[in-house]
Amino acid sequence: MNDFIPAPASDETDGEFADPLMAEPPHPINWNLLTAEDAEVEWLELNRWVDWLRKTYGLPAAVVPPAWFRHPELLWELSALHLHWLCAYDPEENGSAPLGWHRDFADARERLRDWVATSGTRLDRDRPTRQTTWPGEEPAAPIEDTPIVNRDSEFVDFIMADVARRREAEDAFYANLNPGTGEVS
Incomplete structure (x- = not known):
């Protein structure tokens, strides 16, 4: 349930969660199977929550970099963490669930740090996560850093393309x- 919204940490975040995009109970997200319409909603909802998370907990770019959305390993981790948070803070959940979330959040921060270090994404620049080429595969193209000029517009462009x-x-x-059978021809 996404209608339980935390109190804003500061005036900067007032109203940030006042209009939740999702009106259904939380559920695991398989990003590989989302329709275009569902993906747009999920991207926007996750982006709002990640922004809230990084501000609320003062997370550095070494844990949640601005271009997290370009890295599947960060997307999947943050998406799972978001689901866990939604469930832990559901009004029907038991009172100790938030403590479990915070324990798991500590573990997730360590994994995020590892993946950010591996990917090479930073506060002011990004590059695709390096992939190891296995024997018999074509060598990967050289990877170059690109500057992050306007994170919000780059996020919107990325989501529109997705x-x-x-x-x-x-x-x-x-x-x-x-049309007659509904089967793929």
Whole structure:
């Protein structure tokens, strides 16, 4: 349930969670299977929560970098942490659930630090996470850092591209359905 919203940590965050995007109970998110419409909602909701999290807990870029959304390892960890937080702070949950969340949050911060260090993303620049080339695979293209100039506009551009890619895949799938049987032709 996402209608339980924490009190803002400061005046800067007033109203940040006043209009939740999700009106359904929390559930695990499989980012690989989301429709374009669902992905847009989930991205925006997670982004708002990650912003709240980093401000509330004073997290450095070594734990949650500005371009976290470009790194699947950070996306999956933060998404799971968000779900855990939603469940821990659900009004129907028992009173010790938030302590469990904070214990798990400490573990998650260590994993996030490791992945941020491995990926090479920083406060002011980003690069794709390096991939190890296995024997027989084509060598990976050289990876270069790109500056992060305006994080919010880069997030919006990234999400728009992701949603467009998903919508294109959906359109292609539905274009191949046989109208009579509903099966892929």
